[in-house]
Amino acid sequence: MAKIIDIIQRESCFQPGSTLCAGCMESIAFQNIGKITDNGKKTIFGLGTFCGEVSTLQFPNPVAWGRGESTPEDWTKSFGILHHVFESAPTITEAIRDTVDVLSSVGAIKSDIQTISMSGDGGALAIGLRSLLHTINRQARIVSFVLVNEVFANTGFQYSPSASLGSDTSTTPATELHPGNMQPPLDYLGLAVNAGAGLVAQVSPAFPKYFLKVVETALECKGTAVIFIPSPCITGWKFADGETVELARLSCETGFFPCFLKKKGQPAEIKFVERDAAKRPPVEHFMGPQQRFQHLVRKNKETGQFEVRPGKEAVVEEIRTWIQTKLDALYRMA
Amino acid sequence: MNHPPIIETTAGALYPEAIDLDLVRKAHVPFAEESKIIEADGNTAAAYACLQMWRCMLFAGFPITPSTKWLETVAAVIRSGKVGTKKKLKLLEAEHAVADYLAGASAACRDLIFTTATSSVGLDHMTESTRSLGGSGLGNAMLVNVYRATANYPLCIEGDPSDALAHRDDGWIQFCCRGVQQIYDTVIQLPCLGMHPEVMTPTMPGYYGIKDSHRSSRLVLEADADVNTFQDRWIAPAKLPGLINGDTALGNCVTSQYFQGFKVDQRRRILRAFDLLSVIGADFEKTFGRPGLECIEKIRWPENEEAVDLAIVGMGPDMGTAAALADQWETSIHKRIGVLAARLIHPFPSHEYARILKDAKAILVLNQAHHSGPGHLSVDLAEACYDLQDPPKIISAFAGMGGAALTAETWQVMIDYATHAMKVPTRRVSPIVVHEGKIIWQKS
Ligand SMILES: Cc1ncc(C[n+]2csc(CCOP(=O)(O)OP(=O)(O)O)c2C)c(N)n1
Ligand code: SF4
Numbered sequence: 001m002a003k004i005i006d007i008i009q010r011e012s013c014f015q016p017g018s019t020l021c022a023g024c025m026e027s028i029a030f031q032n033i034g035k036i037t038d039n040g041k042k043t044i045f046g047l048g049t050f051c052g053e054v055s056t057l058q059f060p061n062p063v064a065w066g067r068g069e070s071t072p073e074d075w076t077k078s079f080g081i082l083h084h085v086f087e088s089a090p091t092i093t094e095a096i097r098d099t100v101d102v103l104s105s106v107g108a109i110k111s112d113i114q115t116i117s118m119s120g121d122g123g124a125l126a127i128g129l130r131s132l133l134h135t136i137n138r139q140a141r142i143v144s145f146v147l148v149n150e151v152f153a154n155t156g157f158q159y160s161p162s163a164s165l166g167s168d169t170s171t172t173p174a175t176e177l178h179p180g181n182m183q184p185p186l187d188y189l190g191l192a193v194n195a196g197a198g199l200v201a202q203v204s205p206a207f208p209k210y211f212l213k214v215v216e217t218a219l220e221c222k223g224t225a226v227i228f229i230p231s232p233c234i235t236g237w238k239f240a241d242g243e244t245v246e247l248a249r250l251s252c253e254t255g256f257f258p259c260f261l262k263k264k265g266q267p268a269e270i271k272f273v274e275r276d277a278a279k280r281p282p283v284e285h286f287m288g289p290q291q292r293f294q295h296l297v298r299k300n301k302e303t304g305q306f307e308v309r310p311g312k313e314a315v316v317e318e319i320r321t322w323i324q325t326k327l328d329a330l331y332r333m334a
Numbered sequence: 335m336n337h338p339p340i341i342e343t344t345a346g347a348l349y350p351e352a353i354d355l356d357l358v359r360k361a362h363v364p365f366a367e368e369s370k371i372i373e374a375d376g377n378t379a380a381a382y383a384c385l386q387m388w389r390c391m392l393f394a395g396f397p398i399t400p401s402t403k404w405l406e407t408v409a410a411v412i413r414s415g416k417v418g419t420k421k422k423l424k425l426l427e428a429e430h431a432v433a434d435y436l437a438g439a440s441a442a443c444r445d446l447i448f449t450t451a452t453s454s455v456g457l458d459h460m461t462e463s464t465r466s467l468g469g470s471g472l473g474n475a476m477l478v479n480v481y482r483a484t485a486n487y488p489l490c491i492e493g494d495p496s497d498a499l500a501h502r503d504d505g506w507i508q509f510c511c512r513g514v515q516q517i518y519d520t521v522i523q524l525p526c527l528g529m530h531p532e533v534m535t536p537t538m539p540g541y542y543g544i545k546d547s548h549r550s551s552r553l554v555l556e557a558d559a560d561v562n563t564f565q566d567r568w569i570a571p572a573k574l575p576g577l578i579n580g581d582t583a584l585g586n587c588v589t590s591q592y593f594q595g596f597k598v599d600q601r602r603r604i605l606r607a608f609d610l611l612s613v614i615g616a617d618f619e620k621t622f623g624r625p626g627l628e629c630i631e632k633i634r635w636p637e638n639e640e641a642v643d644l645a646i647v648g649m650g651p652d653m654g655t656a657a658a659l660a661d662q663w664e665t666s667i668h669k670r671i672g673v674l675a676a677r678l679i680h681p682f683p684s685h686e687y688a689r690i691l692k693d694a695k696a697i698l699v700l701n702q703a704h705h706s707g708p709g710h711l712s713v714d715l716a717e718a719c720y721d722l723q724d725p726p727k728i729i730s731a732f733a734g735m736g737g738a739a740l741t742a743e744t745w746q747v748m749i750d751y752a753t754h755a756m757k758v759p760t761r762r763v764s765p766i767v768v769h770e771g772k773i774i775w776q777k778s
Contacts, residue, residue, distance in 0.1 A: 044577045046438060047585075059586040072340045072347035072581060080577030082441045083585035085462050088434035091426070095394075095438025096577060098424060102391045103443065103578070105420050106361035108354045113578065131434070134427040 046093035050120030087128030093117035198223025238291030362388035363418030364558035400543030433463030468505020473528035492737025493543035526568035641693030648700030743771030
């Protein structure tokens with residue numbers, strides 16, 4: 001396991017030049033993944049269509065991915081990236097993996113190559129759930145990152161099956177009659193575990209050491225490793241500048257996105273979140289700073305504290321119950 | 335490998351030694367040590383051709399009638415160990431996944447050939463990916479399209495080329511074959527065309543489901559060594575980097591400012607196929623003594639290229655029946671008849687048709703696929719003949735849709751209709767639908 005101080009000094013294959021929003025968690029995640037994968041092995045990424053692709057692979061903008069300062073003489077920094085259709089990231093990456101393996105099996109490739117897929121939660125859990133689950137089921141030796149921002153951001157922040165209860169999206173708008181999305185989100189961690197993934201994790205760069213540990217472990221995984229990265233979306237969630245990492249941290253501590261790691265055949269590890277609701281920061285702390293929950297939570301002008309809007313207690317209670325149920329289910333795997 | 339040889343390309347650095355292709359070639363275990371004559375159906379012939387190529391290491395598939403036997407044959411041969419233990423068949427969960435898989439694998443290594451087979455709604459299910467692949471420059475992807483009617487209302491599993499014809503805008507090089515030998519020979523030649531550095535376009539050999547996929551006949555199976563020597567003459571190591579042997583990015587987004595430039599480039603590449611296919615075809619003929627790739631097959635045509643009165647143009651095995659019946663029609667209607675079978679269906683070789691058909695008085699076009707207008711081939715032929723001084727009259731007939739039999743009676747009705755149309759002065763002739771010797775629909 002590399003030390004964080006060493007990782008920080010590595011080069012990242014994620015370079016300046018992207019058009020991701022300033023304050024997007026995805027660029028923080030890519031920067032970190034880029035450094036962790038700068039480990040002496042060639043890396044190939046397979047991407048579906050999502051913000052992390054359209055904002056980083058725009059011709060003729062400088063492609064935001066590459067080897068940075070190092071020259072092509074250094075094979076260990078060699079880097080390839082493929083974007084294919086929206087839902088395809090796990091499948092194309094599995095194909096790349098198989099091609100590497102079949103060439104290695106006859107000795108035609110000497111060095112190992114790491115193969116990584118990246119999708120948004122819409123790409124992986126809505127249109128691409130088939131692709132993700134079957135790649136897991138086939139035990140493809142890839143690491144699949146899913147950047148979970150709970151919406152189809154790229155097309156204008158529409159509902160995605162991971163959308164939190166009560167969230168206002170452009171297709172589940174909060175109105176007088178409807179309190180935002182009330183469809184319980186897909187249990188994607190459970191699905192990935194039950195499909196037989198070699199490793200399933202939910203982890204944020206807001207917890208850098210843990211993030212590093214989990215990604216490095218995933219890169220060593222013999223089966224499919226799936227890592228869900230909660231990704232506060234400054235434009236879609238509508239929060240103030242500078243709050244991205246803080247919200248990512250709160251998203252875990254309040255139970256919306258618990259840090260979770262489960263290796264196949266081993267008990268799960270749940271981190272940075274208490275099972276007991278009384279010991280967790282209230283959900284209002286996470287919801288309050290985001291306009292997508294402003295129909296449910298407001299800031300009390302006198303106390304400066306976030307509080308549930310009068311008349312919305314039942315909805316917020318439903319959210320609390322959903323979180324507790326989800327946490328209990330995860331703890332049962334621990 | 336810290337200081338590998340590097341070739342800088344417009345698409346990024348290429349490491350020519352990152353993949354040792356010689357070792358892949360050497361790992362190939364021949365399926366046929368020597369040329370031999372066997373009996374095979376179309377699907378088996380197409381599968382054998384793929385299995386014999388050293389560049390085909392990974393196969394992918396999902397079953398759909400009538401292409402399934404291609405997949406089963408690949409599975410059976412690989413599992414028998416006859417082609418060694420290194421070739422792999424990937425069974426995916428849907429055709430969409432198969433096409434995505436081809437995209438990933440073809441991009442990973444541009445020097446290997448990745449194949450699959452599908453039909454009908456299977457091809458439709460792949461559309462999102464096949465359209466992307468069409469523009470990708472990945473000429474090492476090959477999809478065997480076993481023609482079957484598309485649409486599931488009503489579902490029909492028999493051969494009609496509505497799948498192939500609906501997918502011409504996908505941007506692949508599409509060839510129609512008739513007969514087991516032509517299927518086998520086409521599959522061997524197409525990667526040479528698709529992977530040519532000036533073409534770089536994926537290829538789709540196709541043939542009629544049931545009528546050709548399931549009908550067995552004599553097949554000359556060439557020795558693997560000869561198949562591969564032929565291909566190696568045409569396929570050099572790719573000049574552009576793949577994901578494994580390069581620093582490269584594929585599938586980027588572009589703004590509208592650049593989109594049309596990409597499309598022009600795609601068109602330029604596919605149009606190069608017109609010239610190259612006959613050169614590859616001639617080399618194939620010289621090597622194996624059978625006709626190679628050509629735009630149009632003149633099944634029955636005057637040797638000296640003399641004009642015919644009535645040219646019959648269509649696709650697939652039923653054109654052989656037309657050629658066999660043409661003698662008797664010539665006697666009965668006192669007109670010179672020529673029969674052409676379309677080989678290259680995309681890009682459409684308009685210039686070749688115009689050259690061959692310039693002196694014909696009329697063209698009877700056999701359309702075997704549902705079309706919103708007068709028929710896919712009819713529209714293309716009208717366009718092809720547009721510049722001719724005295725363009726032939728185009729008579730469109732639909733018959734054999736859904737794989738319906740084209741009986742002698744059905745052909746007779748079409749010939750009678752064409753003969754009548756040639757006599758009347760009106761240029762526009764209403765399309766007809768013919769079934770079991772009767773006109774069952776005519777545009778009023
Ligand atoms: C087949 C298909 N349907 C719809 C789209 C339009 N589309 C592109 S990206 C996208 C949303 C992506 O959402 P997600 O995967 O969550 O990633 P995000 O944009 O949030 O990063 C949609 C709907 C598409 N590209 N392809
Ligand atoms: S819209 Fe959201 S996910 Fe997309 S780039 Fe902006 S902050 Fe990131």
